[in-house]
Amino acid sequence: MKHKDINCDNCFISKSSVFTVLTDEEKNIIRQNHSCTHYKKGEIIYKEGDKPTGLICLSDGKVKIYKEGVGGREQIVRMAKPVGFIGYRALFANENYIASALAIEDSTVCNIDKKILFEMIHRNTEFASNIIKSLATELGFSNNRTVTLTQKHIRGRLAESLLFLMDTYGFEEDGKTIRVYLSREDIANLSNMTTSNAIRTLSTFASENIISLDGRKISILDVRALGKVSEMG
Amino acid sequence: MKHKDINCDNCFISKSSVFTVLTDEEKNIIRQNHSCTHYKKGEIIYKEGDKPTGLICLSDGKVKIYKEGVGGREQIVRMAKPVGFIGYRALFANENYIASALAIEDSTVCNIDKKILFEMIHRNTEFASNIIKSLATELGFSNNRTVTLTQKHIRGRLAESLLFLMDTYGFEEDGKTIRVYLSREDIANLSNMTTSNAIRTLSTFASENIISLDGRKISILDVRALGKVSEMG
DNA sequence: TTAATTTTGTGCTGTCAAACATAAATTCTT
DNA sequence: AAGAATTTATGTTTGACAGCACAAAATTAA
Numbered sequence A, B: 001m002k003h004k005d006i007n008c009d010n011c012f013i014s015k016s017s018v019f020t021v022l023t024d025e026e027k028n029i030i031r032q033n034h035s036c037t038h039y040k041k042g043e044i045i046y047k048e049g050d051k052p053t054g055l056i057c058l059s060d061g062k063v064k065i066y067k068e069g070v071g072g073r074e075q076i077v078r079m080a081k082p083v084g085f086i087g088y089r090a091l092f093a094n095e096n097y098i099a100s101a102l103a104i105e106d107s108t109v110c111n112i113d114k115k116i117l118f119e120m121i122h123r124n125t126e127f128a129s130n131i132i133k134s135l136a137t138e139l140g141f142s143n144n145r146t147v148t149l150t151q152k153h154i155r156g157r158l159a160e161s162l163l164f165l166m167d168t169y170g171f172e173e174d175g176k177t178i179r180v181y182l183s184r185e186d187i188a189n190l191s192n193m194t195t196s197n198a199i200r201t202l203s204t205f206a207s208e209n210i211i212s213l214d215g216r217k218i219s220i221l222d223v224r225a226l227g228k229v230s231e232m233g
Numbered sequence C: 001t002t003a004a005t006t007t008t009g010t011g012c013t014g015t016c017a018a019a020c021a022t023a024a025a026t027t028c029t030t
Numbered sequence D: 001a002a003g004a005a006t007t008t009a010t011g012t013t014t015g016a017c018a019g020c021a022c023a024a025a026a027t028t029a030a
Helices: A024-032 A088-093 A114-123 A125-151 A154-169 A184-191 A195-207 A223-232 B024-032 B088-093 B114-123 B125-151 B154-169 B184-191 B195-207 B223-232
Strands: A034-039 A044-046 A054-060 A063-068 A074-080 A084-086 A100-103 A107-113 A211-214 A217-220 B034-039 B044-046 B054-060 B063-068 B074-080 B084-086 B100-103 B107-113 B211-214 B217-220
Touching: A024 A034, A024 A114, A054 A088, A054 A114, A063 B125, A074 A084, A074 A154, A074 A184, A074 B125, A088 A125, A088 B125, A107 A114, A114 A125, A114 B125, A125 A154, A125 B063, A125 B074, A125 B088, A125 B114, A125 B125, A154 A184, A154 A195, A154 A217, A154 A223, A184 A195, A195 A211, B024 B034, B024 B114, B054 B088, B054 B114, B074 B084, B074 B154, B074 B184, B088 B125, B107 B114, B114 B125, B125 B154, B154 B184, B154 B195, B154 B217, B154 B223, B184 B195, B195 B211
Parallel strands: none
Antiparallel strands: A034 A107, A044 A100, A054 A084, A054 A107, A063 A074, A063 A100, A211 A217, B034 B107, B044 B100, B054 B084, B054 B107, B063 B074, B063 B100, B211 B217
16 A cells, blocks of 8 residues: 655655765755655565565655565564665665565655666765665674574573664653564564563563563663673573 | 785686776776785684775685674684675775684785775776675675574574585586585584584485585585475475 | 454473583694 | 694583463454
């Protein structure tokens, strides 16, 4: 279910966007060659195996990027927030998507035509450099994650995921509640463990006064302790 | 132990290099701003935490890129072959190295000055595009690996590693012996398992006539079966 | 409201792979 | 060549975590 003509100016305005290095003229070219789409919570933006048609910029909402592994077991690879790109890896590698994207909240995205994007890369070398830097940073993140997920124990993995969510989405006004509301299953799929173990370990953290739980609301009471658990297990 | 003035023309000549899109003039600029270094088997090229000084191109030899994880446990992130780049991720992300590089065979590398490289990216957009594509491909590889290493069982992980080594380094003249000679420990660190389990599982594969073993020589007798084990466990 | 479905929570059991122990074979030293 | 050190090999023990079963709570549907 897609609604056309929705505002996603966010993508062009935000200072945290890779687009900041574009000239006004270049920004206009992109503006003239983009379309906006809205996705309701739970809707799929693209699926593993699909062919990318352009660059997708998340203007508003939250999106999980996940891969289907052995026996359909899901592994969340990345969590996207506005303003950030989605599906750019496959686009730049000239491959089909190797992961799927799903809106975990109502989300608005901006689609930028592939051809225009590549033109821009050739036109503006600063822009190209920014993309190179983003990809390199993301690759470092992925390499770290590989080691974390394979070597840390359950407690460490979960603690790291909570810190990651905190870093990515920040806190609500109370300064402690993580600004994202995931199911226990999603938390498990982010941390490479079963849902039961995610639930169990979250409860343990709560009983140790490291976090507090209220449904899907997770509040971090002791960042330091959480960091320690993430490091030491 | 580094020896200066060693030939690494390979890096500029090879058609599989990202440098192919450079003009002769650009190639000369790089040639004039490079230095060659030789490393003996077992020598470290750079260590996790070091600051990159330039782009390193592996002209000859074989190199493993690995991270130290929990309790010093090593995870091999990547295996490099000529002609290929090493340590470019940290350079492009403008970070310190997050992994170490070690020559597993006598190796010759070519060091290209950081400043010259970035100039080249700004000069030649085709070159920049190539780098973007390489990074995006590598990121896909890393994401796949994360899922593989966390979800597949020992047999599947080892089978995948053997296929990976086969793809990367190819066969000796006999058409079946993998052209790289790793210790069982390295194979274990590539496959996220203990050395004992690598040894044990290799023996099992040999007893199933999927591979044959002769010291560090590993010959693949049944690629198909190996692929099946990699897929199914 | 009741029923159905999904999500969350908890205990129990089984198993895969790490950890440990030990020995044989190979490689490196001196 | 003898000894030390490293790598390879194999058996045994242990423990972390998955798998399963089931119950309670929350959400959605009728």
